[in-house]
């Protein structure tokens with residue numbers, strides 16, 4: 389047999405008889421499983437998830453669900469095809485033994501694999517003081533159980549809701565509170581809401597929008613303590629500026645933590661920024677060497693991106709989970725030269741205060757911003773982000789139809805400021821600083837994080853020469 | 856039934872809203888919101904909406920409950 393024929397036979401055999409395990413039964417896990425079958429993989433497929441539910445969609449949880457329109461258990465994801473998989477739901481993976489190629493489960497079982505897809509996503513960062521976090525009415529929002537609790541709390545018409553953190557989720561929840569005519573205070577440590585994701589110029593517009601809708605917005609302050617009543621229900625928050633806020637529901641919207649603890653000791657490049665992998669989804673080990681049997685997709689992955697100086701990017705976005713899982717699945721059942729890259733231009737949407745906010749690219753990579761279309765006053769506009777003379781991202785408020793125009797420019801590394809689309813031009817088109825907080829300045833954590841060039845932010849051990 | 860809308864792709868053209876207004880709604884001028892698990896009685900409406908979406912952003916479950924395989 390020629391080498392090519394041998395390799396083709398290898399791929400064929402793996403597709404028929406291989407054993408694939410997916411850890412994480414949410415968006416990336418489900419779409420990865422479906423893509424594997426779509427690729428012709430007919431071997432054994434096991435999906436392990438610690439939540440007791442079949443895969444559901446999270447974006448509606450901070451929107452339709454909180455409004456009370458859609459019940460929290462009604463966001464189950466549609467299926468693209470039949471899976472014929474073994475589902476292990478309600479049990480967490482607690483360890484990975486790469487030498488033995490086994491995933492250890494919380495119930496003690498060892499699940500063997502030939503190839504593994506890590507799709508364990510992120511969880512909500514909890515309020516840091518455990519006693520205060522345990523007060524009734526203190527809630528974070530990541531799962532459908534969280535959403536059910538928060539929705540019930542809102543339906544009980546609290547006297548005031550306090551939202552801690554002005555990122556997308558915090559801002560969306562504040563928006564729902566106003567829709568429901570519930571008084572809401574939002575505190576943000578940075579100078580404006582959304583500042584980590586979209587910078588201070590856009591943050592200022594978001595701040596004005598919140599105030600116009602009656603949000604009691606407090607920027608540049610943090611919450612120093614939460615206080616409860618005798619029954620253990622939260623009643624009050626003390627802020628760093630010495631003021632207090634009376635509230636009986638508190639949402640801690642403090643960003644997310646990547647679910648990597650179960651990978652401790654596995655020798656993978658897993659850390660606080662996620663699991664490092666190449667642009668094909670293949671995980672790096674702690675030495676920065678790419679593995680052949682472990683893949684990563686979704687919120688927990690961080691991978692280098694050609695458009696952003698090959699810096700590693702962690703993208704906590706819906707489309708990244710879908711597309712990343714499809715790419716990883718393809719590469720799991722193919723060999724070089726048939727690998728596919730995950731060359732996604734990150735995209736995001738958020739519905740708040742009746743406005744459709746969308747972005748493409750990586751806004752925090754830019755240092756300048758220019759308004760290119762529409763009107764800020766009407767909150768209907770497009771703006772582009774630039775860095776060193778090229779366009780790197782764009783954001784729209786109720787101008788979503790134009791996003792593709794900017795996406796194309798970003799993909800072409802077009803000059804910044806970009807050529808205006810020749811329609812709907814604002815009076816002033818002058819780039820100004822985009823005002824992203826300096827790294828290390830406390831603020832809501834952005835959903836897309838540039839994490840440098842090191843696939844492994846943990847230290848590898850170096851051996852002296854000659855050993 | 857189960858659906859999901861790729862809201863990155865959605866352009867807010869609202870064709871789906873006209874065809875199945877109990878399932879798809881506009882929040883403001885272009886922010887689409889929808890019921891991800893509408894009643895089966897609406898299947899025909901929803902299928903029409905999905906077919907009418909100019910950017911094919913609406914995905915409908917291809918399986919019925921029995922085939923899904925996961926404990927729910």
Ligand SMILES: Cc1cc2nc3c(=O)[nH]c(=O)nc-3n(C[C@H](O)[C@H](O)[C@H](O)COP(=O)(O)OP(=O)(O)OC[C@H]3O[C@@H](n4cnc5c(N)ncnc54)[C@H](O)[C@@H]3O)c2cc1C
Nearest residue numbers: 412414415416438446447480481508509510686687705706
């Ligand atoms: C409230 C909310 C609103 C959002 N809104 C938007 C939006 O408007 N637009 C947008 O683009 N994105 C939005 N997102 C982000 C989007 O939902 C995520 O990007 C997406 O869910 C990522 O999918 P994932 O499968 O990678 O991770 P996840 O959805 O986090 O799934 C990971 C799964 O793995 C499980 N798991 C973790 N550890 C283990 C373990 N050790 N063993 C077994 N299972 C484990 C978890 O419990 C979870 O079920 C939102 C997220 C939330 C929470």
Ligand code: SF4
Nearest residue numbers: 865866868869871908
């Ligand atoms: S028809 Fe398609 S593009 Fe238009 S609003 Fe509905 S989902 Fe969005």
